[in-house]
Amino acid sequence: MEYLLVFILIFMIMAAVIALWTDELLSAVIAVGAVGFGASTAFLLLGAPDLAITQIVVEVVTLVLLIKATIGVGVRTTSGSLSARRAAQAAAVVVLLLSYIIVSFRAMPPFGSSVMERIADAPSITYLEEGLDLAGSANHVMSVLLDFRAYDTLGEATIIFTAVLGALLLMRKKGGKSLDIEQKEEKE
Amino acid sequence: MVYLLCILLLMVGLFGLISQKNLIKIILSIVIIESAVNLFFVLAGYRDDGIAPIMTERTAQLPESVRFAGRAVDPLPQAMVLTSIVIGLAFTALMVTMALRIYDVYGTYDIREIWKKRDKKSK
């Protein structure tokens, strides 16, 4: 099981490196799609079918958005190579962070023993044992999202609302007050 | 080992975020970082030979010795990651909208040329 996950992760890392290295934007977008699909397969193997469905569908919509931004406006390739100064700066940051993270990995429990086994009265154990009586739904992830932690879902709905509001505001015609489609509807 | 590979994926995304100069590639790096972080959360909540935290008719009637809570994977990180994935989508939509607007105004996606044009305009 762990070997399968290692294989999928190596595939994702290779796809990510290809996405950043290639010059053609279409190949880069498709490689990022491969990273997302690898993540979805990993979610399925890790016992999270909700997340697998969500990740696949979200990845498809992300691909459509990104292709609209690149091929839809006519930009096909990106120019040029990495300058040495930028690469050195990025490498310095990465090495610093990586060393810090590897040192702090000693506190991490080994893979396969979940956090809820180590803490005495973890909330997850209550959710699993009494979830069917307290919330009534068989899907415990949904009952956590919409009953035990519904406030976080409200915050998330607010975030999506604000992000879409911002995107719609950015898309106005220059100097106009509404999108061109609203002006068309007003004229009719 | 899998934790290390997940952090390595995060580092690839971070490297791309700092060193790339095309706006679309910066957005792609942010998408890679999001996938890596979500995967890391779910990896932390996994239990050996765990089953998904969804009860069916069969698991609701298991004998006491093989309790469902003793075999299921942690549902709490999965709930958090579910909202995180959809927030990532909204965030990507906002970033792509901003990139398209920048392209509309400056005509290019290269951030060095955008800086040059901005300096020229302000002079």
Next chain:
Amino acid sequence: MKNRSLIVSKISRWVAPVIFVFGIYVIMYGHLSPGGGFPGGVILSSAFILVMLARGRDEALHTLPFGLAKELDAVGALLFLLLAWTGLVLSGVFFVNFLHRISPGEPMRLWSGGFILPGNMAIGLKVAASLFLVMFALSALRISNNEENEGEDNSTEG
């Protein structure tokens, strides 16, 4: 994207309703099988995105007008808030699962889990309308951009 082929146009007319029904199924059975409001909403919006990509913006406006999508977005968010407020009004605790206290229902059936089902539907409505709006706004800009920048082509083909 100007000349859409006949095959794409005809097949999308048959596939889009199937995707729509699948999205509604994922939303409604969210508390019994994997899925829920969020992936269901994204699947619902992808039915409309398919119509917009395969048949053009005007056809997509026929299926879901722009003003209606904006109102559905706000209605979905307000419905979710209304569920939370009703819990506060009825028993003094914000966001309590009041429907489960009133009529529990049997487990593993469609009517179990209290207000998880209306909550899923509100979230699904909101996410679907939001994503449709964003995709529509992006395609609106693209067309105006092509009209303004005629002759400027940034693609380099080797």
